[in-house]
Amino acid sequence: MDSIAALKELLYKIADDQLIIGHRNSEWTGLGPILEEDIAFSSMAQDKIGQSEHIYNLLHQLGEADADTVAFTRNAPQFHCSQLVELPIGGYDFSLIRHFLFDFAEYLRFEALKTSAYQPLAQVAKKFFGEIKYHTMHANTWVHQLGHGNGESNGKMQESLNYAWNYALGMFEPGPAEDVLITENIFIGETALREQWLEVITPLLEKSNLVIPSQSEWAPIYGGRKGEHTEHLQPLLSEMTEVYTIDPTADW
Amino acid sequence: MANENNKTIESLDPRISRAQLTGGNHADMEGMTHFQTFEVFHQSKRGTHHKHVGIVHAPNADMALLYAKEQYARREVTANIWVVPSSCISATEYEDDDIFSTTPEKLYRNPASYKVMDRIQEWKEREKSISREV
Numbered sequence: 193m194d195s196i197a198a199l200k201e202l203l204y205k206i207a208d209d210q211l212i213i214g215h216r217n218s219e220w221t222g223l224g225p226i227l228e229e230d231i232a233f234s235s236m237a238q239d240k241i242g243q244s245e246h247i248y249n250l251l252h253q254l255g256e257a258d259a260d261t262v263a264f265t266r267n268a269p270q271f272h273c274s275q276l277v278e279l280p281i282g283g284y285d286f287s288l289i290r291h292f293l294f295d296f297a298e299y300l301r302f303e304a305l306k307t308s309a310y311q312p313l314a315q316v317a318k319k320f321f322g323e324i325k326y327h328t329m330h331a332n333t334w335v336h337q338l339g340h341g342n343g344e345s346n347g348k349m350q351e352s353l354n355y356a357w358n359y360a361l362g363m364f365e366p367g368p369a370e371d372v373l374i375t376e377n378i379f380i381g382e383t384a385l386r387e388q389w390l391e392v393i394t395p396l397l398e399k400s401n402l403v404i405p406s407q408s409e410w411a412p413i414y415g416g417r418k419g420e421h422t423e424h425l426q427p428l429l430s431e432m433t434e435v436y437t438i439d440p441t442a443d444w
Numbered sequence: 445m446a447n448e449n450n451k452t453i454e455s456l457d458p459r460i461s462r463a464q465l466t467g468g469n470h471a472d473m474e475g476m477t478h479f480q481t482f483e484v485f486h487q488s489k490r491g492t493h494h495k496h497v498g499i500v501h502a503p504n505a506d507m508a509l510l511y512a513k514e515q516y517a518r519r520e521v522t523a524n525i526w527v528v529p530s531s532c533i534s535a536t537e538y539e540d541d542d543i544f545s546t547t548p549e550k551l552y553r554n555p556a557s558y559k560v561m562d563r564i565q566e567w568k569e570r571e572k573s574i575s576r577e578v
Contacts, residue, residue: 219459226479228500228511235514326513333506431458 195376198369199310200254201272202379205367205417206301207247208273211263212425213294214240215432219281232330236291239323246316253312264436268426269419276359278416278425285348286356288338292331293360293393299328300388301379309377332396339400350402357405361386361412482508483533485526486516494526505529 193201217237224230248259256262276294281287302324305317338345364386373379397404415421435442453465479501485494497516502508508527517525536543546553 219462221459223459223463223465226501228502228515232511232514235518330510333510337503337507 193369193372195372195378196254198367198372198376199313199378200251200256201367201369202373203247203251203254203313205272205274207244207251207262208271209277209294209298209363210240210244210247212271212273212428213277213290214238214244215428216277216279216281217287217291220284220287225284236323236327236330239320239327243316243320243323246320250312250316260436260440264433264440266429268421268429271419271421271425271429272417273421273425274359274363274365274416275413275422276356276363276416278422278428279356279359280424282352283348285338285345286352288331288334289349289352289356290360291327292335293356294363295324295327295331296393296396297360297363297385297389299324300392301385304380304385304388307377308379313378332400335397335402336400339397339402346401349400353397353402354405357409358411358413361410362414362416364389365412365414365417367417479503481530482512482527483530484508484512484516485528486520486522487524487526488521490523492523494524499530500527502527 214237217233217240220230221234221237222230224233244263245259248256248262251262252258257265276290279286279290302317302321305313306321308314308317335349338349340346364382366382367373370381370383374381394404451466453460455461480503481499481501482505483499484497486497487494500508500511500515502511505527509525512525512527513522
């Protein structure tokens with residue numbers, strides 16, 4: 193695989209993750225637990241969709257179709273998002289745990305990309321770093337709060353963590369050209385990213401009275417990066433593209 | 445009417461239908477208390493004053509800071525945010541607002557009435573010429 197193909201693969205999975213989790217989290221808009229949280233969570237969902245647009249634009253510069261076409265005309269098997277981000281929002285406990293697991297991975301991914309040899313990507317990474325940093329602060333504050341709330345809140349968070357864990361490990365599914373990305377200094381690679389992620393979230397979850405499942409139970413759920421998805425992705429895409437399907441020129 | 449309120453809300457918005465909400469029945473919220481309020485102060489630039497911009501509801505200061513950022517700093521240039529529990533504010537009574545009315549015959553207490561600007565100007569000029577000489 194040449195470096196352009198490897199780079200595109202990397203960009204697609206980053207953008208697809210952002211678009212899908214952004215859309216998922218936007219499902220809470222108007223239904224959030226309190227007004228202030230509703231605004232904050234919706235705003236972060238918008239951030240994610242905005243970030244994905246910038247990454248799709250990088251792909252467009254590399255010869256792919258424009259952002260709207262790429263976002264709104266593909267079917268599930270053409271998406272490279274991890275299965276973690278496509279799961280339904282569930283209860284707020286699950287949405288918060290996913291937000292925590294995903295955003296710390298994204299934070300570290302973008303931290304690494306700030307020094308990417310591919311300059312346009314490094315610039316985008318620097319541009320969005322502040323947004324993503326806030327997302328991790330929001331996630332960690334909530335997880336800490338509910339981890340320490342009462343037996344019920346801690347129990348729900350722990351249950352969601354157990355459920356989400358192997359999906360979260362699936363975010364780090366190695367791509368077909370990890371070696372190219374690493375030797376060309378485009379990206380540090382999924383294995384290194386996963387190590388960093390574990391180092392960062394392990395003490396944070398401990399401080400929140402939550403326990404990472406024991407290593408013997410770790411079984412990363414891969415496939416998303418290759419277009420293998422849960423039954424939840426296609427209905428999400430159909431809902432997301434409803435307006436576009438009716439009128440591709442609609443503007444709002 | 446109570447039965448009406450327990451019906452699951454059907455909406456054109458698929459998210460609402462999925463959430464299986466029932467309207468109007470808040471019996472499960474009885475006895476719950478509100479979060480405390482925090483006053484939010486926004487600073488647009490380092491070194492300038494923090495200005496009061498509004499409130500947020502939150503269970504503690506950490507969460508209040510998260511929300512203050514989204515409510516009051518999302519569209520503004522921001523250097524820093526303070527949150528202070530509203531309960532920490534001491535205020536005068538509105539019924540005592542007559543303490544603020546001053547009699548008009550005391551213009552000498554109003555800095556605008558001091559006739560010193562020409563002297564300040566003179567001093568500034570002198571400072572400038574001294575530094576030039578040095």
